[in-house]
Amino acid sequence: MTLANQTPIPELYVSDAAAAALKDDAGQMPSWDLTPRQICDLELLMNGGFNPLKGFLTEADYNGVVHDMRLESGALWPMPITLDVSEKFAEGLPAGTDIALRDQEGVILAIMSVTDKWVPNKAVEAEKVFGADDLAHPAVNYLHNTAGPVYLGGPVKGLQTPTHYDFRARRNTPNELRAFFKKLGWTRVVAFQTRNPLHRAHQELTFRAAREAQANLLIHPVVGMTKPGDVDHFTRVRCYEAVLDKYPAATTNLSLLNLAMRMAGPREAVWHGLIRANHGVTHFIVGRDHAGPGKNSEGKDFYGPYDAQTLFTQYKDEIGVEMVDFKHMVYVQEKASYFPADEIPEGSTVLDISGTELRRRLREGLDIPEWFSFPEVVQQLRRTSPPRAQQGFTVFFTGLSGSGKSTVANALMVKLMEMGGRPVSLLDGDVVRKHLSSELGFSKEHRDINIKRIGYVASEITKNGGIAICAPIAPYTATRRAVREMVEAGGAFVEVHISTPIEECERRDRKGLYKLAREGKIKEFTGISDPYEEPKNAELVVDTSDIDVDGAAHQVLLKLESMGLIGLS
Numbered sequence: 034m035t036l037a038n039q040t041p042i043p044e045l046y047v048s049d050a051a052a053a054a055l056k057d058d059a060g061q062m063p064s065w066d067l068t069p070r071q072i073c074d075l076e077l078l079m080n081g082g083f084n085p086l087k088g089f090l091t092e093a094d095y096n097g098v099v100h101d102m103r104l105e106s107g108a109l110w111p112m113p114i115t116l117d118v119s120e121k122f123a124e125g126l127p128a129g130t131d132i133a134l135r136d137q138e139g140v141i142l143a144i145m146s147v148t149d150k151w152v153p154n155k156a157v158e159a160e161k162v163f164g165a166d167d168l169a170h171p172a173v174n175y176l177h178n179t180a181g182p183v184y185l186g187g188p189v190k191g192l193q194t195p196t197h198y199d200f201r202a203r204r205n206t207p208n209e210l211r212a213f214f215k216k217l218g219w220t221r222v223v224a225f226q227t228r229n230p231l232h233r234a235h236q237e238l239t240f241r242a243a244r245e246a247q248a249n250l251l252i253h254p255v256v257g258m259t260k261p262g263d264v265d266h267f268t269r270v271r272c273y274e275a276v277l278d279k280y281p282a283a284t285t286n287l288s289l290l291n292l293a294m295r296m297a298g299p300r301e302a303v304w305h306g307l308i309r310a311n312h313g314v315t316h317f318i319v320g321r322d323h324a325g326p327g328k329n330s331e332g333k334d335f336y337g338p339y340d341a342q343t344l345f346t347q348y349k350d351e352i353g354v355e356m357v358d359f360k361h362m363v364y365v366q367e368k369a370s371y372f373p374a375d376e377i378p379e380g381s382t383v384l385d386i387s388g389t390e391l392r393r394r395l396r397e398g399l400d401i402p403e404w405f406s407f408p409e410v411v412q413q414l415r416r417t418s419p420p421r422a423q424q425g426f427t428v429f430f431t432g433l434s435g436s437g438k439s440t441v442a443n444a445l446m447v448k449l450m451e452m453g454g455r456p457v458s459l460l461d462g463d464v465v466r467k468h469l470s471s472e473l474g475f476s477k478e479h480r481d482i483n484i485k486r487i488g489y490v491a492s493e494i495t496k497n498g499g500i501a502i503c504a505p506i507a508p509y510t511a512t513r514r515a516v517r518e519m520v521e522a523g524g525a526f527v528e529v530h531i532s533t534p535i536e537e538c539e540r541r542d543r544k545g546l547y548k549l550a551r552e553g554k555i556k557e558f559t560g561i562s563d564p565y566e567e568p569k570n571a572e573l574v575v576d577t578s579d580i581d582v583d584g585a586a587h588q589v590l591l592k593l594e595s596m597g598l599i600g601l602s
């Protein structure tokens with residue numbers, strides 16, 4: 034029988050006195066400002082959540098992990114935990130340098146002795162770790178479009194834990210949880226990993242899992258980084274706290290895990306198991322499509338529904354926790370209770386609401402029945418996701434210069450203002466370049482900075498319930514996607530491709546720029562001497578060659594209505 038290991042796990046923190054001394058030295062070292070994902074990784078490195086790692090992976094460890102899920106020592110480790118940096122930062126670093134790792138306010142969290150510096154083959158990493166080099170996978174997209182090109186590896190000395198101001202009482206290090214289990218005499222503990230709000234079915238399945246394993250229950254949700262578009266962790270934690278009351282008193286605990294998920298399915302399940310073992314639990318629930326990233330660019334699932342369970346089972350002795358397989362629970366109307374999907378009494382009426390259907394009901398302000406969720410949970414979700422017609426959103430026009438973006442965007446703005454209800458802001462390409470980006474040119478780097486600034490402002494407007502209309506050229510797919518992810522954290526993103534062909538834009542040449550570009554007097558001109566990557570998944574495509582401005586703006590309004598963002602009646 035597996036019993037909880039209650040002895041402390043090694044951490045990477047140095048003593049307070051050593052930290053004070055090292056902090057003085059660290060002020061003089063080259064310093065790297067950690068990305069949000071790196072801060073999550075560092076926290077779990079330092080507190081032992083990623084034991085046996087002693088720092089960011091070295092090149093040899095990285096190769097072992099990518100190809101065989103093993104560190105150089107032979108220990109099982111399925112996920113590359115790498116410090117990705119810019120070329121510029123890496124250039125000036127001789128091997129053996131100590132660097133200071135800072136949070137986003139500049140606070141020094143750790144010192145890393147750089148032993149290894151290399152340029153990874155990201156395509157291979159994507160294939161091996163995530164199963165496909167396909168940008169539809171959020172971690173592959175991150176790898177190619179967010180992560181820096183050079184990796185640094187080496188041991189880490191922890192000086193300070195990253196600061197969290199939210200839900201402090203619910204955040205526990207592995208050793209704090211181990212001590213907690215010991216104090217309460219919890220010798221068998223089953224952990225439940227989640228990135229979603231809990232509803233009645235989850236409460237039922239976790240309760241059953243704990244009963245079957247004769248264990249206590251640890252609800253261990255991820256609050257670091259999850260899949261773009263997920264319910265924010267503030268809302269989720271309020272939901273979890275509401276559900277906690279539904280378990281028998283003193284059997285269940287809620288603790289938050291500051292993990293940055295990769296959505297790597299089978300490998301992620303093994304990784305989650307190792308992390309939970311470090312936190313002192315004995316059992317771990319692995320469900321159907323555990324940490325699944327959704328569909329690939331061909332519309333197919335990245336992983337088979339039970340691949341995660343299979344891989345976990347294969348490595349279960351090394352992981353050190355027992356797998357409890359997740360039973361899909363459904364509601365049986367006649368019995369007014371939940372049953373595992375494979376134990377439904379014959380002839381009974383089964384009720385179920387999918388995640389997509391739940392989001393639709395929230396969006397449209399429709400009923401969410403009590404058999405499905407707890408009123409307190411629904412109340413929290415409704416507070417965060419009011420019906421779409423009351424939420425902010427962004428309409429993001431993209432297209433060539435002279436395609437008609439600004440004109441249609443202006444008409445749309447006026448029509449939305451006429452309808453009233455929400456403030457509307459227009460972030461037009463030219464206007465933004467005057468007020469926000471006057472120092473920028475038209476290189477790829479500058480265009481990306483420009484678009485990300487627009488995206489940032491649009492995401493703030495959206496989050497605060499307003500309507501942002503953007504009308505830049507935005508020629509690069511990856512940058513448009515980054516903006517989409519930013520905005521979707523707070524509301525809907527509607528991409529409108531103004532697809533007017535270049536011949537028509539050039540014929541119009543309203544600003545005389547095409548002529549100058551043809552004469553070589555304007556360099557890097559989109560469509561002539563610079564690329565435009567056509568959107569493949571825009572919500573709407575409008576060609577203004579044979580439609581007037583009013584008609585084009587009306588098409589956008591109809592699209593907004595069909596998405597429930599406005600009412601036209």
Ligand code: PPS
Pocket residue numbers: 433434435436439462463466475479480481483484504505506507508544546555556557558559563
């Ligand atoms: S980008 O790529 O999204 O950052 O471009 P954007 O900020 O929308 O700026 C485009 C406007 O700048 C003028 N302009 C150029 N466009 C493209 N390429 C080059 N080299 C260039 N130089 C100046 C042009 O007037 C664009 O306005 P629109 O409204 O698109 O015609």
